[in-house]
Amino acid sequence: MSKILVIAEHDGVMLNPSTAKTVSCASKIDGAEIDVVVFASSAKEIAGQAAALQSVTRVLTVERQENEHAVAAVLAPQIVVLCEGYSHVFGPSTTFGRDLMPQVAALLGVNQISDIMSVLSSHSFKRPVYAGNAILTVEAPVDQIVVATVRTASYAASGTGNSAPVSTTNVDAELPTHTRFVDLQSGATDRPDLQTANKVVSGGRALGSSENFEIIYKLADKLGAGVGASRAAVDAGYVPNEMQVGQTGKIIAPDLYIAIGISGAIQHLTGIKDAGTIVAINKDEEAPIFEVADIGLAGDLFSIVPELTDAL
Amino acid sequence: MEKILVGLKRVVDYNVRVRVKSDGSGVETDGVKMSINPFDEIALEEALRMKERGDASEVIVVSIGATEAQQQLRTGLAMGADRAILIESSGELDPLRVARIFKALVDREDADLVLLGKQAIDDDNNQMGQMLAAIWGRPQATFASRIELNGNTARVTREVDAGLETNEIDLPGVITVDLRLNEPRYVKLPDIMKAKKKPMDVIPLAELDVEGGPAIRELTYEAPATRERGIMVDDVAGLVAALKDRGLI
């Protein structure tokens, strides 16, 4: 039987939705028993949120001052102690999980499976490679622990309403002090979170400036949508880095994605493959974005976007 | 700081539209343009700037793989690296093994800093730097968009999902870089000529005696499900109608 340990991602207060998606992936393994572990300085509230997730058997908390911020070198040795007896350790393929899980794998002396997008069996999975231009089926050896990250855009969040038991654990591991958290600058907004929003409006290089990007925000607010951007728009400084969608930014799967003044480079498309409906607004009828768009409108965004905002 | 090791992986160029082979054994690489992994090029650029500022005395580029990777190492030398090491191997290499090879080189060279790309754009694993840091028992700072060296420590700004996180790490350590760290320089012709005279050490993998991790078997490659081209609408009214039709507004 598979016994799976899921590493919870959180910001100290709220469980990140990536955790519910990772649990959802784990639950695709037949007969899996799923435990979620929360590392924090104070874990009570977060553990409660994890305990509410469907398919979760138990929630473990490891409370230490050192766990206040997620530092891979601090968490990895604790996970290595804790995962004894488990057949799988899963984390989300967010920057949190990508930073952490390979350390866990290396300390355990195994290789890691990155970005699980489909579970075929307890040891066989599909994952994207080459920016999603190929899908690779891999098989992990059955006689050792499987360490993996989960491509969260491939999974719906596990539902809530469960009340799994929560228990506190002490982990005896020596923790390094060579890596210190200094600060986090985050352009926190009231808009829906890009990674979980049902609707997302994204702007590209064509916007030309951060002032012009306002029309994207206005449209998004009218729709109740999250806001994203292409790499070109981020590089040019129109918007902060956490808004980048694509191979090296966020991989998202909203029901509606509106790409405005974005050409549709492969690296961008990687991030939106699983979107429900893709709408493209671009003045170039030949732009590659139209090859994948469900609804296309060719024309000047500076007249189309305000008109669309008014029409909604 | 004495030495910086920079990893350069030879990968299919990022402009190539990758196609899966019809027998599912991999992707087409015959006649396909190969380049330095773009993230690795940024890592090298950063190392060179550190050296130019007087923060480091030697930049060593390292590649692990086929003989042909010498091309990418030559490009690295032309960009300004001092010397190159190729760990030659024709077989499959798993990330843990590559990390262990880097660890062996770190020991051999007594390196102070290892600069790597955050991921290679072929297998998109995003693992090796983290694995190296773990087995080396030294700090890592992944996804760097800004690096500030202060003697024995480095202050690294990291691009994370929530924004920009700053960490301070002790050196030696591993830093993996993101796209916005810098813009790599172009190589000029005279530099290519000069690079031909720079030393390149070719070491057969067998000489290092480094074991791989238990392999994760690659069974088949397949093309992804493609999205179909949809409809074009003429104006905003058409767009609104189409969105309403689908129940999206």
Ligand SMILES: Cc1cc2nc3c(=O)[nH]c(=O)nc-3n(C[C@H](O)[C@H](O)[C@H](O)COP(=O)(O)OP(=O)(O)OC[C@H]3O[C@@H](n4cnc5c(N)ncnc54)[C@H](O)[C@@H]3O)c2cc1C
């Ligand atoms: C290793 C690597 C990783 C990358 N990762 C990512 C990633 O994660 N995400 C990402 O987005 N990119 C990524 N890129 C970059 C990618 O290749 C493209 O360069 C980028 O996506 C282009 O952004 P864009 O579409 O905004 O700009 P452009 O390609 O310049 O497109 C601008 C578009 O706007 C249209 N336009 C101009 N004016 C108007 C107007 N007035 N009205 C309407 N339309 C107009 C143009 O017709 C054009 O199609 C990566 C590249 C590399 C090498």
